[in-house]
């Protein structure tokens with residue numbers, strides 16, 4: 001979406017003064033040194049930066065998969081640092097969807113099962129009996145929109161890279177997340193296949209999906225509505 005249509009929308013995600021360092025033996029590597037980012041509902045933001053600049057680290061912190069050493073992230077005005085374990089799990093499972101470079105699908109499960117897994121996780125064993133019909137129907141529908149209706153009984157290892165990534169996107173969307181976070185979603189694909197994945201993201205964004213996507217490829221980044229650069233541990237716009 002373009003800037004004029006999104007700059008009046010409410011903020012959905014805000015990272016404030018995020019610091020992160022890793023201890024490697026006796027030394028401390030400072031990766032993030034006061035990174036700030038505000039994302040409005042409906043935006044498609046690309047994060048670029050050199051290898052090792054902290055893009056994945058930042059994305060993991062934005063999705064509450066990792067904690068900053070200093071600073072905080074808020075979602076809808078709720079700060080992660082003030083959330084308990086249950087609230088954080090709820091956020092990770094219901095509010096945000098993740099897409100990774102190497103798909104992270106479960107090879108023991110077929111395509112359909114991989115996609116509806118997040119619904120199973122969110123309702124627990126007892127709740128699953130009541131909701132599995134609707135969940136399977138949604139998973140089928142998502143796979144259909146990705147053009148994978150003829151692959152639902154395949155195992156991930158029986159799919160091409162582009163097909164696997166579309167399954168991973170389906171899984172990320174299963175619980176209708178408010179925010180989609182993607183880390184190099186095209187990084188393992190040839191350019192034509194990667195292009196197909198970017199078209200899926202563009203289509204989702206046109207339908208209102210908020211997306212933050214990490215990439216090291218500027219051509220990929222320019223498909224997003226806004227590009228920010230991570231350098232020296234900070235966000236330079």
Ligand SMILES: Nc1ncnc2c1ncn2[C@@H]1O[C@H](COP(=O)(O)OP(=O)(O)OP(=O)(O)O)[C@@H](O)[C@H]1O
Nearest residue numbers: 022023031049050051052053054055056057058216
């Ligand atoms: N768990 C960890 N322990 C120690 N150092 C880490 C850890 N995770 C990341 N780092 C270091 O932090 C820096 C940033 O890593 P990060 O993975 O965020 O970079 P990136 O921008 O995603 O790079 P790439 O484009 O190669 O994926 C790197 O120098 C890396 O070695």
Ligand SMILES: [Mg+2]
Nearest residue numbers: 055056057183
């Ligand atoms: Mg990375």
